[in-house]
Amino acid sequence: MQDVKEKFQAHILQLQDKICAALEKVDGKGKFEEDLWKRDGGGGGKTRVIRDGAVFEKGGVNTSVVFGDLPEAMQKHFGVTAPKFFACGLSLVIHPKSPKVPTVHANWRYFEMYDANGDIAGSWFGGGTDLTPYYLDEEDAVNFHTTLKNMCDEHDSSFYSKYKMACDKYFYNSHRDEARGLGGIFYDYLKPDVVLPAEELFNFACAAGESFIPSYVPIVEKHKLEEFTEDQKEWQEIRRGRYVEFNLIHDKGTLFGLKTNGRIESILMSLPAQVRWEYNHHPKSGSPEDDLLQVLKNPKDWIKLS
């Protein structure tokens, strides 16, 4: 398959437009603002941020297309001599105002590296989507996972169970012994013609991105008008603290970005606006807050439960 990078780049750019339009529509008030930025060394990005919408408190849907010299440390890490690289991806995090509407994160990316002759020395797709609610709605969890599973199944019947497990494992706050959220799918290092024939893998990577809107927007529609109390908002802010902890302590993408002079504001845009840390906070046993915690401590197989 030729021109994977051009085609995937075109894919993420149209997907960015489509996702922003869908989120603006469900919000009804908030509009994305765009910041274009350039990267020293090659490439740049489009950061799109929504703030103080009717539904979304803070969110970003960002694309980047970067290329240039691959640091020696990374060549070593990959075990190849490949002095140049290309990477493009779409990364999004959406933090709704209401504690009844889940936070969502997704990312789809493609990476190529080149040997001294400029030939591809390695390439792969990575990505995933995961849901982080503040209150457990089992129907949402089942629907979200089912949308992702149906998408996966159209490409390879082994994908969903593998990538669902990888997601539970990755988005885990080990220092708290609890998952960040209800999971979804997470995959990385999917190499063309290794995992699937190149064109089929490309189609999967595109379909993964396209599954975002049907997996998330109906959940927003379902809950966006529900009432909530101050105490529920406080619980949301405490849980957002866990989100921050994951992103700053464990998330490889965030730490890689911070340590390689990525654009700080685009990287840390994943952090919620208002966050709270309470000393030694534990919800009452049997409360809706505790119901969520129990599931985070013991990730479920949502599809089997359905």
Add this chain to the structure above:
Amino acid sequence: MQDVKEKFQAHILQLQDKICAALEKVDGKGKFEEDLWKRDGGGGGKTRVIRDGAVFEKGGVNTSVVFGDLPEAMQKHFGVTAPKFFACGLSLVIHPKSPKVPTVHANWRYFEMYDANGDIAGSWFGGGTDLTPYYLDEEDAVNFHTTLKNMCDEHDSSFYSKYKMACDKYFYNSHRDEARGLGGIFYDYLKPDVVLPAEELFNFACAAGESFIPSYVPIVEKHKLEEFTEDQKEWQEIRRGRYVEFNLIHDKGTLFGLKTNGRIESILMSLPAQVRWEYNHHPKSGSPEDDLLQVLKNPKDWIKLS
């Protein structure tokens, strides 16, 4: 000098009482609550937390005395065969409600490790105190540093300038190119009979702890009744975000604790209660908020300026 560990342990326990009493007095309403905890493997601690005081929104003054097996990785790190260790210390972080009152952090600790015969294979003191205001008051900065310098000068005339620089270097958010606060002093690996004769070094370590109350409490008294606006509170919450970033991304003590099954609630007690992340926030040039940022980007020599 005999019994350093018993004496330093006694020192930090009385200092914890004294600091809590001084902070309760300046607060006038809030009281510290105590949690005792035990460590699997040996020792434990006294976590004391103040919440929703008149002046202090959230703070902790914690002691711990821990001992047991020293992990192989740490023995390697120190380059010795020393299967057992002892450590004790006092660690505090105080987050006031008002953006006019600075946040403060301090820590004083002593570490010993033992060879297979139970003999001391290495021992050292570490610690420091640093101030993180939300608005710049140069007089506070000068007074804070002067108290620390005078204390240092009584023990060794080279200490203040060395440990002031070490503090500026350590409490630095490299991903933002700015200091966490206005610094103070920071020292580590101060070995008895190397840096100073054992008894003199012990006296310095104790004096460093005793300097906390005179360095910080007068600043609280000076500002605690000042009025502030919602916008100033928002700026404080944004700056608290930087504090969280430092502690979760860069602080060795926090990361070490999280990765070695420390008591999570005592470690993350350092995080402020209410925190905010705004996308791409920049204060207006020439504003009081910008005045602070300029100093954080270019740490000053407060004593020379006085």
